Amino acid sequence: MLRDALAVATGVGRRPLAGGRLPRPVIEIVERDDGLINGVLAGPYLADPEHWPAHDRRALERVRGRVLDIGVGAGRVALALQDRGVPVTGLDISAGAIEVCRARGVRDLVHASVEEHATTGHRYDTFLLLGNNLGLLEGHERAPAFLAALAGMAAPGAQIVAQGTDPYGTTDPVQVAYHEHNRRRGRLGGQLRLRLRYRELATDWFDYLVCSLDELAELIAGTGWRLTDVDNADAPYYLVTLTQAA
Numbered sequence: 124m125l126r127d128a129l130a131v132a133t134g135v136g137r138r139p140l141a142g143g144r145l146p147r148p149v150i151e152i153v154e155r156d157d158g159l160i161n162g163v164l165a166g167p168y169l170a171d172p173e174h175w176p177a178h179d180r181r182a183l184e185r186v187r188g189r190v191l192d193i194g195v196g197a198g199r200v201a202l203a204l205q206d207r208g209v210p211v212t213g214l215d216i217s218a219g220a221i222e223v224c225r226a227r228g229v230r231d232l233v234h235a236s237v238e239e240h241a242t243t244g245h246r247y248d249t250f251l252l253l254g255n256n257l258g259l260l261e262g263h264e265r266a267p268a269f270l271a272a273l274a275g276m277a278a279p280g281a282q283i284v285a286q287g288t289d290p291y292g293t294t295d296p297v298q299v300a301y302h303e304h305n306r307r308r309g310r311l312g313g314q315l316r317l318r319l320r321y322r323e324l325a326t327d328w329f330d331y332l333v334c335s336l337d338e339l340a341e342l343i344a345g346t347g348w349r350l351t352d353v354d355n356a357d358a359p360y361y362l363v364t365l366t367q368a369a
Contacts, residue, residue: 188248
């Protein structure tokens with residue numbers, strides 16, 4: 124999907140066509156386990172900072188030291204940091220994402236999970252989870268291992284800068300029913316069970332978390348990280364900074 128989005132944006136490479144010579148819009152299909160299906164344009168994965176949400180631009184002001192951009196995607200954040208002279212490594216489990224990042228000029232890339240990368244001995248001052256990638260915490264089962272892996276790569280005084288979404292302000296009956304269904308199963312209300320589709324491809328099913336700030340505080344309790352700053356000026360979207368507990 125990212126390769127096709129890059130081809131459409133640049134006019135170079137294979138582009139999906141709508142019957143004839145017109146490029147077909149590149150759309151990521153998000154399928155939820157209750158049957159809800161949404162389509163998301165892929166173009167924003169390649170966007171320059173002036174086209175980002177304001178909270179993502181503010182997140183860059185929080186960065187310090189050596190950065191690990193987790194879930195680097197098409198490299199929009201890594202490229203913006205490179206332009207500022209910030210040492211940044213892009214991490215992704217998708218080989219295609221790494222390929223697109225490399226084509227766009229991201230210099231330092233790792234194709235691995237956070238747990239795999241944590242075994243290499245690299246250390247970072249800032250871990251970035253932007254583009255709603257706080258969702259990679261997944262839920263109660265996954266969050267401790269994920270945060271432990273980051274702690275294993277943390278330089279003294281390291282921080283996590285993450286963007287999340289509080290899902291509970293909605294009155295949409297489909298969303299409210301899903302939150303209630305999750306809670307009946309012992310899950311967090313906004314603990315999504317998803318798979319992504321593009322053309323003939325589909326991922327496996329996976330968990331992805333949208334949670335309230337109170338739920339986040341519960342998830343990180345006892346992990347060695349503490350919530351030290353919250354920016355919810357763009358609610359329901361928020362930025363948080365986590366630092367290592369003393």
